[in-house]
Amino acid sequence: MNPDQNIIPILKLALRYHREGNLDYAKYVYQHVLGIDSRNADAMHLLGVSVYQSEQYDIAVSLITEAIQIDPTKPLFFTNLGNAFQKQGELEKSTQAYQKAIQLQPSYVDAHYNLGNVFQKQGELEKSTQAYQKAIQLQPDYADAYFNLGNSLREQGKLEESTRALQKAIQLQPDYADAYFNLGNSLREQGKLEESTHALRKAIQLQPDYADAHFNLAVLLLLQGDFVEGWEKYEWRWNSSLKSQKRDFKRPLWDGSALDGKSILIYAEQGFGDSIQFVRYIDLFPDADSSIIVACEPELKSLFKGIDRIDTLVTKGEDIPNFDFHVPIVSLPYIFNTTLDTIPARIPYLYPKPTADSVFHLGGSDDLKVGIVWAGSPTHINDSNRSVSLKDFKCLLDVEGCQFFSLQVGQRSVDIRQHGYNYMIKDLGKQLTDFHHTALAILQLDLVISVDTAVAHLAGSLGKPVWTLLPFIPDWRWMLSRSDTPWYPSMTLFRQKERGDWYSVFQEIRLALTLYSG
Template identity: 45%
Template sequence: MNRKQRRAAAKFGRASNNSLEETAAAAAVTPGAAELLQTGLKHQQAGRLTEAEACYRRVLAAHPDHADALHLLGVIAHQVGRRDLAVELIGQAIKQNGHNPVYFSNLGVVLKDQGKLDEAMTAYRQAIRLRPDYAEAYSNLGYALWDQGKLDEAVAACRQAIRFNPGLAEAHSNLGIALKGRGRLDEAVAAAREAIRIRPDFADAHSNLGIALKDQGKLEEAIAACRQAIRFNPDFADAHWNESLLSLLTGDFERGWAKSEWRWKSGSSGLSRRNFTQPLWLGAETLDRQSILLHSEQGLGDTIQFCRYAPLVAARGARVILEVQEPLRELMSGLAGVSHCVSKGEALPDFDLHCPLLSLPLAFGTRLDTIPSTTPYLCAPVHGQDWEARLGPKDRTRIGLVWSGNPAHRDDRKRSIELNALSPLFDVAATFVSLQKDLRVGDEAALTERSNIINLGQSLESFADTAALISHLDLVISVDTSVAHLAGALGRPVWVLLPFVPDWRWLLGRDDSPWYPTARLFRQADTCDWRGVVDRVRTALHDLVENKRADPVLYLTANIPR
């Protein structure tokens, strides 16, 4: 997934920030307009926004520069999704009265929802300067810091909020989010439970509890927490989407695919629905003689995994147009069933229907036993660099390595490791090849020091290059990255190193993958236990190399329990 998943699918969770009670306190004593403002606030708190707006506009008709009325109109604008107008109105209020901390705190809420995190944090900090014990502003600051990945600062800000107001449920909930990000799961669960104790119907806290319980491996409890969140807020898109991921992880595909359509409304998914005029296809309409656009929506690995449905769509009589990320275009241009492949951002040809790639399993009613798993469905190009020459004589088993993914991925801490963590593998009599395109500082130094690894990652300009290189290797060992998907899609042997609670697609408690028949999964036995994973990989690697298996694919799949 992309880093709007800054956000994750991790995509798990959110927290409430607005406080009309604080707003009311700020506007409670306004000479000449207090009665109208208080009436408007009662309407606003009851959800009668039209009536509230009418009250505030009556105040402004008599006092055009009335700061409280401008501010409250800005809050309404935010509530109805008119964020630019909200910023403008609250900004006008601040010009009239730059000493009201509530104005700055609510301005921060709007700016954060616009994705302007630095500006939001400036607003929160100004609110705190004006009121050093402003618990809500500290809580909101903590949430924004979490969204920037500044987890220790987020924890500190939330703890300050709780120090000033121990009964602020949002602060406990936000603290739980930040602690979960730091891997302090027991504390995260405790923080979410405290938020729920303070406010039993706090849907966000129930959802955040589900997130932390998931990472603990307590999946039934996590699903129950998500459903509790939905009970208190039936339209809570984040909770629905979180439940979909948990359902898919536990193999409940029927519920999972249906629920996953909530991702378009979920703030934590980081996804935006494409606004095509052509209808969305989800399997009901006939495709005979229709042209359909299948478009990527999430990460590179997702595109590789779900492009497998293109031939099935074509088999229903459709002309398939496939839109993918530019690094994948060359590789996917040869995908069976695809009439035309374009890169995102390029002009699209005419089409009649469209479907996002990750909605195709829903369209086809995919269940565990009906996953289209025939591989290879991608083929490496025959042109390009002479990888055989660059690899040298084939006197040993060739093993490709990928040990880290996109550092912007919110779950990167869980899925990526350092090169040195793989050191126990390097006494195996094999030729190791780095497929790692982007190197982190420590890994770059470690790779330079190792003479027994051929570093070809920097020569990989596209996934077509990576596919061609993989075709010259006997095995790929990778953490959960797009390269693992690529090796599986090419039908090449791949060993995938997985965290204790993996991404949904790897399911639970099995060493094989129904998505990729040539994959073997090595799972953590406990949170952060990469040493145990690497030791088991080393044992399997010794067995593979020392026994000189003639066909690694047959060997690898034969040893996978079914």
């Protein structure tokens, strides 16, 4: 009898174990086959696949590579090698493996699909789109390919095409919760908020514990001014993609009940702007005999020292005193049942105290002193939409009766020199070592013009006139349509009327500044 004929039933047994999810049994039988025939490519490959499914990716790469050396003609081997490389983060090697699979079998749908996934991870969005479209051409009912095509198109800003692809994925697979979720996001970015809300609610209906869908729905509701359901759903963030920011303490989470003289830790969780915006809630704590501990970013510590109700301030790396309860700062609006009419709006609520190194030489001119900020943190998820080029500000710099001062810090502060604007803008950036110093600088100015950054929040918290530039679909806290905000009475909002159109915004600001300085 041919030895291969003896191996075939054993391989079939291994495959049965494998398909049933009994990986340990499957591995044992594959190894038994290799003990009979060490050059059995199928057994070597399938052993590699089972190891891959056990998340032992280095070993999987080694085994599947060995299978390919035995038999380099099988596209499936190269596809699974590409999968293992992808898990290792070896995206270039993964790309090469998928391309080899396609070379061997041009009609191999999964190879085209997986190649699209790698291109998307590499930021090669046009290539990923082409790969997904090829997979769809070969298999028109491939819902996952339509889904990822929609995601790739959305990343390219092709929102209408993205919407159509995601709708097609849903048509093919009506219970596709992830497709409804991403459809909701795409529709939101187009300003189709009612349709976006419907899509996110459908995702939740299909998958009730879909934390990211609950959280994104919260953002959408808050954007539309629905604070009641919005704040409630915002608490889903701790189970969403933001859960890594959650801090685990042995003490109980505060639910708004009376503190009765006990201590509470309030801690920052997201960005500087969130901490500045929501630190106002500390004034609402009714128990004067209770101790309030605040854990904040180091850059905010000196600024928050001026808040009388805070008993102890700590930053990262410092020991936290014992406390009885804890609460993340962005949960305070929910706990205090905040509505549009009950936003704490006692302005100012931050009182920075002058220091010896906080003297800013702004000149003795009677001109309007205008501070500007054109970029936020480059790591912010929405930075590409909310930050602008310093060149966009150029149309303001010749408005008569105005002097301009840069409050920009970080890597974008060099833009002044790079664009040759040194003679038009006085750079204060090197003196702004923390938000306390930035606040003191703002107090010496007449007006701040800023994109949506922590500096805009800071100026608003100080009661200084501040003009904030907003993208077409802004962060939830600025809501929609209105030019004012209940969070900061001294703030005026200048909004994009069309996605990506900053030119019109700056023309509107130029006119307003001309009138303001006159």
